C-alpha cells in the first residue's frame with residue numbers, strides 16, 4: 780500500500796471505502812491484515828462492518844449516503860424558508876379578494 784494514501788479517518792477509524800473493499804475482498808494482503816487488526820480492537824468499525832454485511836449490496840452505500848445528505852439538505856432549506864410560513868397561494872388569494880373589494884367599491888360609488 781502507498782504511504783501517501785490516507786488509510787484512516789482522522790479519528791483513527793477505517794473509511795467507508797476501506798470497509799466496502801474489505802467486504803468485497805478487493806484489498807492487498809498487507810492492507811487486509813491492517814484492517815483485520817484494526818477490527819479486533821475497534822468496536823465502532825466492527826459494528827459498521829457488521830451493518831454493511833447485512834446490506835444486499837454494500838457498494839450502494841455511497842448512493843444511499845448521498846441520498847440521505849440530499850434529504851437532510853432539503854429539510855434544512857425547508858426550515859430556513861419558515862420566515863414566510865404562509866404559502867404564496869394564500870398571499871395571492873388575499874390580493875385577489877382585496878382587488879375584488881376595490882373593484883366592487885369603485886362600481887358601487889360610481890352609481
Ligand SMILES: [Zn+2]
Pocket residue numbers: 791792793817821822823824825
Ligand atoms: Zn475504528
